[in-house]
Amino acid sequence: xxxxxxxxxxxxxxxxxxxxxxxxxxxxxxxxxxxxxxxxxxxxxxxxxxxxxxxxxxxxxxxxxxxxxxxxxxxxxxxxxxxxxxxxxxxxxxxxxxxxxxxxxxxxxxx
Amino acid sequence: xxxxxxxxxxxxxxxxxxxxxxxxxxxxxxxxxxxxxxxxxxxxxxxxxxxxxxxxxxxxxxxxxxxxxxxxxxxxxxxxxxxxxxxxxxxxxxxxxxxxxxxxxxxxxxxxxxxxxxx
Numbered sequence: 001x002x003x004x005x006x007x008x009x010x011x012x013x014x015x016x017x018x019x020x021x022x023x024x025x026x027x028x029x030x031x032x033x034x035x036x037x038x039x040x041x042x043x044x045x046x047x048x049x050x051x052x053x054x055x056x057x058x059x060x061x062x063x064x065x066x067x068x069x070x071x072x073x074x075x076x077x078x079x080x081x082x083x084x085x086x087x088x089x090x091x092x093x094x095x096x097x098x099x100x101x102x103x104x105x106x107x108x109x110x111x
Numbered sequence: 112x113x114x115x116x117x118x119x120x121x122x123x124x125x126x127x128x129x130x131x132x133x134x135x136x137x138x139x140x141x142x143x144x145x146x147x148x149x150x151x152x153x154x155x156x157x158x159x160x161x162x163x164x165x166x167x168x169x170x171x172x173x174x175x176x177x178x179x180x181x182x183x184x185x186x187x188x189x190x191x192x193x194x195x196x197x198x199x200x201x202x203x204x205x206x207x208x209x210x211x212x213x214x215x216x217x218x219x220x221x222x223x224x225x226x227x228x229x230x
Contacts, residue, residue: 036221043117043204043221044155089154098145099219103154 002027004102006090012108013080021075021105023090030092033066033073034099038087044101047088048075080109114138115207117222124195125230131191132225134205140185141207145219146178149202161188195229202226 004025013019023033032051036044050057050066050073057064063076077084087106091099114137124130134144142163147155159180160168167180179191188207192199206219 034218041202041224041226043115043206043224046218046220049218098157098160100157101154 002094002100004028004090004092004100006088006102006105008105009103010106010108012110015080015082015109015111017080019077019080019084019107019109021088021090021107023073023075023102025071025092028071028092028094028100030094033064033090033092035062035064035073035075036089036091036101038089038104040087044089077107082109082111085109113209113218113220115205115220115222117205117225119225120223121226121228123228123230126196127194129191129193130195130227131189132203132205132227134188134190134207134222136186136207136209136220139207139209141188141209142185143208143210144182144188145206145208146180146188146190147204147206149204149224155204158190192227195227197229200227200229 006023032049034049035047037047038044048057048059048064050064052068061078065074085108087104089104090102094100116135118133122130144161146158149155157170158173161180161182163182163185169175177193182188202224204224206221209218
C-alpha cells in the first residue's frame with residue numbers, strides 16, 4: 001500500500017542546534033516533494049519544494065534533500081530558534097495536482 | 112502574494128443544521144481548489160478536488176451529498192456541511208492551486224482553516 005511516514009511524531013532540540021526531520025514514502029513515484037510548516041489552529045504554510053531530479057535545495061536556514069533511491073527526504077533547520085517550534089509536514093504529489101501529506105513531526109526548540 | 116482566505120474561522124452549530132465555509136484566493140485565480148479536514152494531532156486528509164465550472168471530485172469514503180462543494184468562480188469555492196453531526200466536528204482547510212507560468216510545478220496555498228464544532 002502507499003504510505004508517507006514521518007518517523008518522529010515529536011522532536012525536541014536545544015536552541016542553536018540543527019534539527020533534522022525525516023520523510024519516507026513507499027509505492028509512490030513523486031515528481032516532487034514539499035515541506036510545510038503548520039502552527040496550532042492554522043493552515044499549513046509552504047516552505048520548500050524539491051523535484052525528483054534535485055538532490056538538495058536550500059532557503060535561508062532550511063535545507064531539504066531528496067533521495068529517490070532511498071525514497072526519503074530530509075529536512076534540516078540549522079541554528080534552530082524557539083520560533084521554529086511548529087509541526088512540519090512533508091507532502092508529495094500523487095496525481096492530477098493532488099498532494100498527499102505525511103502525519104507531521106512536532107518540533108520543539110528549547111531555549 | 113498568493114493569499115488564501117477562509118470564512119468563517121470558527122463556527123459552532125447545532126446538530127442537524129447546515130454550515131457553509133468559503134475559500135477565496137485573494138490575489139490569483141485558481142481553477143482548482145482542494146478541501147481537507149484535519150482531526151487533532153493528525154495529518155490533513157484530502158476530501159475533494161474542486162474545479163471551477165465543473166463538479167467536484169470526491170475522495171473515497173467522502174459523501175458528496177453531505178459535503179457539497181461549489182466552485183462558481185476562479186476565486187471562490189464553498190464547502191457546505193449538510194445536516195451536520197458531532198462527528199463532523201473538525202478543522203476544515205482549503206487550498207488553492209497557483210499554477211506557475213511556463214509549465215512549472217504547481218504550488219498549493221492554504222487557507223487559515225475553519226474550526227467546526229457541532230453540538
